[in-house]
Amino acid sequence: MIPEHAxxxxxxxxxxxxxxxxxxxxxxxxxxxxxxxxxxxxxGSGAGTGSTTGTGSTTGxxxxxxxxxxxxxxxAITSAAARRMCRYRAAIAASIVSNIVLTVxxxxxALAVWAQRPDLxxxxxxxxxxxxxxxxxxxxxxxxFGGMIEMPWRIRHGTIETDLVRPVGFQRWWLGLExxxxxxxxxxxxxxxxxxxxxxxDLRLPGSAGAGAAFAVSLGLALLVSxxxxxxxxxxxxxxxDARGVQAVSALVLMFFSGAVLPLVLFPGALGTIAGLLPFxxxxxxxxxxxxxxxxxGALRALAIQAFWAAALLLTGRAxxxxxxxxxxxxxx
Numbered sequence: 001m002i003p004e005h006a007x008x009x010x011x012x013x014x015x016x017x018x019x020x021x022x023x024x025x026x027x028x029x030x031x032x033x034x035x036x037x038x039x040x041x042x043x044g045s046g047a048g049t050g051s052t053t054g055t056g057s058t059t060g061x062x063x064x065x066x067x068x069x070x071x072x073x074x075x076a077i078t079s080a081a082a083r084r085m086c087r088y089r090a091a092i093a094a095s096i097v098s099n100i101v102l103t104v105x106x107x108x109x110a111l112a113v114w115a116q117r118p119d120l121x122x123x124x125x126x127x128x129x130x131x132x133x134x135x136x137x138x139x140x141x142x143x144x145f146g147g148m149i150e151m152p153w154r155i156r157h158g159t160i161e162t163d164l165v166r167p168v169g170f171q172r173w174w175l176g177l178e179x180x181x182x183x184x185x186x187x188x189x190x191x192x193x194x195x196x197x198x199x200x201x202d203l204r205l206p207g208s209a210g211a212g213a214a215f216a217v218s219l220g221l222a223l224l225v226s227x228x229x230x231x232x233x234x235x236x237x238x239x240x241x242d243a244r245g246v247q248a249v250s251a252l253v254l255m256f257f258s259g260a261v262l263p264l265v266l267f268p269g270a271l272g273t274i275a276g277l278l279p280f281x282x283x284x285x286x287x288x289x290x291x292x293x294x295x296x297x298g299a300l301r302a303l304a305i306q307a308f309w310a311a312a313l314l315l316t317g318r319a320x321x322x323x324x325x326x327x328x329x330x331x332x333x
Contacts, residue, residue: 077173082181099190100193103193106136114129127292133203135259137190138190139284140189141189142182142284146247147230149227149234170325206291221306221310222282226283254283259283264281279312282310290303
């Protein structure tokens, strides 16, 4: 039997010689110049200062490289999710048609209501139809009807174990998928419906460039709030054998309290007060208030409230993710 690396001589270590040189395989390692002098501590302190600076530079470069790698991974996740959504072309076409039809119908309904009740809830007819048309066009982008996160199904069938070994955090993975999905829905659902609505109705433009910028920022925060709520609903599958009931209730609450059906200012008395305190209005009501320039307390206050709810929901989701994963048991394999 021929041992591995038979052509290599065996490596054996002999005790060091009188000069302190370790003998390996019968050969002495060269030591030019005799014994190595001990390091100069005076020079070492200077070198240590330079070394500290170099280490700091290296650490900064390493942090930058990790941030760049994380950004590339994030882009890869979102682009993969977007490509996946674009594969279902028949579903995209059907959704475009259905969203346009609903947008047009709701626009005419808003005109009929405000023709009978001018200045209802502080909106004139133009503001009301703008709110209704643009709000309806964004409904699928923000998944106001709930769902769009496959986590409960994956937990129930055990395929969630694949998500736990991905090179990105569990919550960040699902958020990346959500951003990719929302980008496709914005381009294929919201924009066509909004353009058709602009052609058929007299829609109002933002009052200033600042209002338009605030509206754009608000759309990003609205997506985070929507994702945060639906992510928490998905996490319920860690504790429930069937999360479909929670999903159905959450979809109803989202649709009613987000402003997708009616502006929240139309809700009377205590119901309107409660609706204003809940996070759901940050999904549709707040972006449309910023677009129309009717946000209570101004744009900065509205954006701050949105950011608060987005951070609170994401942090809560992070904590519950850790709790859910600790009790997860996947059988089989």
